[in-house]
Amino acid sequence: MLAEGLTLASxxxxxxxxxxxxxxxxxxxxxxxxxVLIFAGTQILPGDVAQAILGQSATPESLANLREQLGLNxxxxxxxxxxxxxxxxxxxxxxxxxxxxxxxxxxxxxWNTLFLAFWAAIVAIPLAITLGLIAVRYxxxxxxxxxxxxxxASTSFPEFFIGYLLVFYFAVQHQWFPxxxxxxxxxxxxxxxxxxxxxxxxxxLVVLAHMMRMTRAAILNVMQSAYVETAELKGxxxxxxxxxxxxxxxxxxxxxxVMLNLAYLVVGVVVVxxxxxxxxxxxxxxxHVTKRDVPVVQAVGLIFAAVYISLNIIADIAAIVANxxxxxxx
Amino acid sequence: MLDIRRIxxxxxxxxxxxxxxxxxxxxxxxxxxxxxxxxxxxxxxPMSAAHWLGTDNLGRDLLSRMxxxxxxxxxIAVLATALSFSLGAILGFSAAVFGGWFDTLLxxxxxxxxxxxxxxxxxxxxxxxxxxxxxxILVMGILDSTRVYRLSRAVAVDIxxxxxxxxxxxxxxxxxxxxxxxxLPNALSPLVSELGLRFIYxxxxxxxxxxxxxxxxxxDADWGGMVKExxxxxxxxxxxxxxxxxxxxxxxISVNLVADWVLNRTTSLKGGRG
Numbered sequence: 001m002l003a004e005g006l007t008l009a010s011x012x013x014x015x016x017x018x019x020x021x022x023x024x025x026x027x028x029x030x031x032x033x034x035x036v037l038i039f040a041g042t043q044i045l046p047g048d049v050a051q052a053i054l055g056q057s058a059t060p061e062s063l064a065n066l067r068e069q070l071g072l073n074x075x076x077x078x079x080x081x082x083x084x085x086x087x088x089x090x091x092x093x094x095x096x097x098x099x100x101x102x103x104x105x106x107x108x109x110x111w112n113t114l115f116l117a118f119w120a121a122i123v124a125i126p127l128a129i130t131l132g133l134i135a136v137r138y139x140x141x142x143x144x145x146x147x148x149x150x151x152x153a154s155t156s157f158p159e160f161f162i163g164y165l166l167v168f169y170f171a172v173q174h175q176w177f178p179x180x181x182x183x184x185x186x187x188x189x190x191x192x193x194x195x196x197x198x199x200x201x202x203x204x205l206v207v208l209a210h211m212m213r214m215t216r217a218a219i220l221n222v223m224q225s226a227y228v229e230t231a232e233l234k235g236x237x238x239x240x241x242x243x244x245x246x247x248x249x250x251x252x253x254x255x256x257x258v259m260l261n262l263a264y265l266v267v268g269v270v271v272v273x274x275x276x277x278x279x280x281x282x283x284x285x286x287x288h289v290t291k292r293d294v295p296v297v298q299a300v301g302l303i304f305a306a307v308y309i310s311l312n313i314i315a316d317i318a319a320i321v322a323n324x325x326x327x328x329x330x
Numbered sequence: 331m332l333d334i335r336r337i338x339x340x341x342x343x344x345x346x347x348x349x350x351x352x353x354x355x356x357x358x359x360x361x362x363x364x365x366x367x368x369x370x371x372x373x374x375x376p377m378s379a380a381h382w383l384g385t386d387n388l389g390r391d392l393l394s395r396m397x398x399x400x401x402x403x404x405x406i407a408v409l410a411t412a413l414s415f416s417l418g419a420i421l422g423f424s425a426a427v428f429g430g431w432f433d434t435l436l437x438x439x440x441x442x443x444x445x446x447x448x449x450x451x452x453x454x455x456x457x458x459x460x461x462x463x464x465x466x467i468l469v470m471g472i473l474d475s476t477r478v479y480r481l482s483r484a485v486a487v488d489i490x491x492x493x494x495x496x497x498x499x500x501x502x503x504x505x506x507x508x509x510x511x512x513x514l515p516n517a518l519s520p521l522v523s524e525l526g527l528r529f530i531y532x533x534x535x536x537x538x539x540x541x542x543x544x545x546x547x548x549x550d551a552d553w554g555g556m557v558k559e560x561x562x563x564x565x566x567x568x569x570x571x572x573x574x575x576x577x578x579x580x581x582x583i584s585v586n587l588v589a590d591w592v593l594n595r596t597t598s599l600k601g602g603r604g
Contacts, residue, residue, distance in 0.1 A: 033442050041454040156530065156582035158537050160557055161575035164564055172567045179565045267447045271538055275561075285450075286542050289457040297457040305446040312445075 019320050027313040034305045035087070039080045041301075042294050069096065083298065092299040097291045102299050106281070110303065112183060113273070113280035116196050117265050120203035125258055128208050132215030132254075133247075136223060137238055148216075151209035159268055163202040163275035170198060181276040199276040206268040211261040218253035222246045252322035259315030266308050344587025351581050355401040362394040367549045374560075374568045386570055387559050395556060399574060403552040403581075406467055407532040413471030414528060418478025419521060423509045425479075426486035437483070440476045448473050449538065456544050466545055470535060474528060481524055485517045492516075526589025530582045537578045553578045 050066040051058065066072075071079050086093060092102035135144045154162070171179035181195045222228065223246050231245045232238075270282035277283070281300055288296035354361065364370050368390060375385040383392035425433040443451065452469055459465045489495060495512050503511075537554030539545035546552045551559060553574035560571035 030442075030445055034446055037442055037446075037451075038454055041451065042458050044455060044458070152586065153579075153583055156534075156586050157579045158534050158541070158554070158575060158582075160538075160541050160554075160561075161572070161579050164557070164561065164571055164575060167564050168567075168569060168572060172565060263447075267449045270449060270453075271541065274542060285453060286544075289453045290543055292457055294457060297454055301446075301450055301454045304450045308446055308450075 016320060020317050023313055023316050023320070027309055031306060031309055034309065035084060035302055036080065038298055038301045038305065039076075039083060042298055043076055066096075087299070087302065093295040095288070095293055095296045097288065097293045097296075102296055106284070106299070106303070108185075109279060109281050109284050112278065113269055113282065115192070116199055116203065116273075116278065116280060117262075117269055119193070119196060120200045120207070120265060121262055123200065124204040124208050124211060124261075127204070128211035128258075128261075129215055129254065131208075131212045132219060133242060135212070135216045136219045136246075137242060139220070147212065151213050154205060154209040159202065159206050159271040160275055162205050163199075163272055166198050166202055167275070179276075181278045183279060196278070199272050199278055202272050202275070203265060203268050206272070207261045207264055210264065211257060214257040214261070215254055218257060219246055219250045221253070222250045225249075252319050255318040255322055256315050259311050259318060263308050263311040263315075266304055266311075338591050340587045341591035344584040344591070347580060347584035348588055351400055351584070352404065354397055355404040358397045358401045362391075362397040364391040364394040366390075366394060366398040368394075374563050374566075374570055383573055384570060386556070387563065392570060392573065395551065396553070396574060396577060399551055399553045399556050400577070402546055402550055403533060403536065403554075403578075406463065406470070406536050406546070406552065407529060409467045410470035410474065410532045410536070411525070411529045413467060414474035414478055414532070415521070415525065417471065418475035419482040419514075419517075420509070421475070422479040422482030422484075423486045423513050423517070424505070425483050426490050427505055427508055427513070433483075436479070440479050443473065443476045444480075448535070452535075452539065453542075453544070456539075461544070461547050463546070466536075466539070470532060470539075474532065474535070478521075478524065478528065482517060482521065485520050486513050489513050489516050523589065523593040526585050526592065530585050530589075533578060533582055533585075 050063050050072060054062060054066060071082065074082075083093070090103060092106065094100065095102055095105065131147055135147045138144050167179045170176050177197045178195060179198070181199050183192055183195050187195075219242070223242075228241060228245050231241045236244070269280065270285065272278070273280045273282035274286055281303065285297065285300040285304070288300070369388060370391050371381065371385045371389050373385065373387060373389050375381060375389070377384045381391050381393065383396065386392050386395055421436055425436050452473055455469055456465075459469065490508075490513065495508060498508055498512050536545055536552060537557070540552050540554030541558050543558060546555045548555070548559070556574035557571045560568070560574075563570050564572075
């Protein structure tokens with residue numbers, strides 16, 4: 001998007017390019033700060049990390065070994081730069097619990113997680129926008145109240161309640177879909193999709209309510225403006241008003257809402273993967289938190305944070321680009 | 331009866347259910363038919379007259395576990411909310427009153443903490459911290475206090491420029507007086523309406539952590555932990571894990587209903603701030 005802007009670098013485009021570049025630079029800075037935070041988060045324990053990991057029964061030799069392995073004999077800032085240098089060159093270190101290279105184990109899992117999140121987003125986004133539009137069209141009617149009520153209820157539902165309800169009805173009682181989403185190399189796309197139907201549905205339901213409520217609010221906000229009243233007064237049908245006048249102006253806030261909720265998928269995916277025993281990043285993270293495998297937790301935590309921050313940056317950029325006032329400066 | 335908006339039946343339902351949950355938690359040892367860890371029968375017995383909700387994955391009475399689970403869930407959620415509120419509000423008010431580098435430092439730190447999902451940050455720190463209740467409450471409370479901090483700072487910045495605060499400063503009151511006697515009473519109503527939402531968040535967050543095996547440790551279990559204990563039964567058609575999960579949802583919805591009602595009442599009384 002930045003490159004596209006630069007090739008068109010006319011005076012007309014410059015404010016957008018400047019804003020977008022600023023936003024990206026800020027994002028990179030934030031990511032760097034977050035890497036410090038994540039690193040510091042694993043150093044906060046007063047006392048000995050090695051002791052905490054191995055427990056009270058650890059022998060002095062194994063403690064010394066682990067300290068050596070974690071580089072605990074060096075000061076924290078040296079360890080941080082060492083770690084950061086590794087991350088920037090694609091070397092995420094080795095897992096303490098299994099001795100495997102983290103980058104290699106993550107590659108397939110990252111792909112699996114993105115695959116799941118992608119399909120959940122594909123279903124959730126159009127559904128949320130359509131439901132939001134319907135809720136606005138029949139504002140204060142029973143449809144709107146029903147949609148709002150369901151949305152309120154589902155924000156109060158823990159992810160695993162939705163997940164296990166789906167498993168109970170669709171996998172156990174009707175056996176339409178598998179309860180455990182096994183995926184492996186060499187599976188065809190169709191088989192993969194069949195395997196992720198339930199986790200994708202659970203993820204969709206997790207973000208749907210929130211996305212829909214915010215879409216509704218964004219469109220309602222536009223509906224109260226003068227040009228919409230004019231359109232109504234000149235006799236356009238309610239759907240025509242929404243489609244021709246309200247929706248184009250609400251698109252920027254809606255894109256923002258959608259991206260923010262995709263960032264919310266990042267959290268939902270952790271729990272959903274555990275429910276369906278899906279071999280993705282979330283499951284990997286939770287497993288290694290339990291094993292107290294610090295290098296893996298740092299690496300995966302950083303990747304989750306990077307995805308989250310990137311989605312937020314994209315949301316901001318989309319809002320900047322979709323803003324007609326910035327596209328056509330006076 | 332049909333006009334739900336006039337008669338706040340949802341609020342009434344919310345109040346009754348929330349009260350029931352609280353009573354259940356407070357009087358757990360007296361009302362539960364069996365002890366929390368007592369094994370009373372076979373694994374995953376169906377619902378029966380002897381065991382109203384059946385038994386769990388180790389043959390313990392599920393109803394008794396649910397009642398004790400209410401106690402643990404509410405206890406931790408209340409303490410975490412209390413911590414996040416006192417910490418967030420005091421720091422937020424102080425930042426607004428003192429301003430300068432103190433405000434900048436705290437606000438940037440909060441921005442940083444909020445720039446990644448709370449669950450991810452919690453998982454990172456829980457990978458090295460010992461698993462006990464104090465750690466759990468501290469992690470939940472501190473991470474959640476960022477949201478309270480933002481709200482209280484925003485509210486306090488508005489109040490801090492009011493004439494009565496100016497007057498208090500001119501007559502030589504200290505920062506402690508300004509924060510607790512001038513700002514706190516005036517910031518209370520937007521903060522109280524936030525309280526319900528933060529409590530729901532604490533319940534859901536605790537349940538998620540326990541479900542992932544990082545919250546309350548066995549043999550004690552909150553509702554999220556009970557879902558984890560019984561989740562393997564689901565594929566055999568045993569709905570034991572759905573009961574605590576539904577209880578979490580019911581608690582969250584009831585508190586939500588009450589919070590909504592309180593919010594509407596306070597905004598209509600005060601002419602609507604927040």
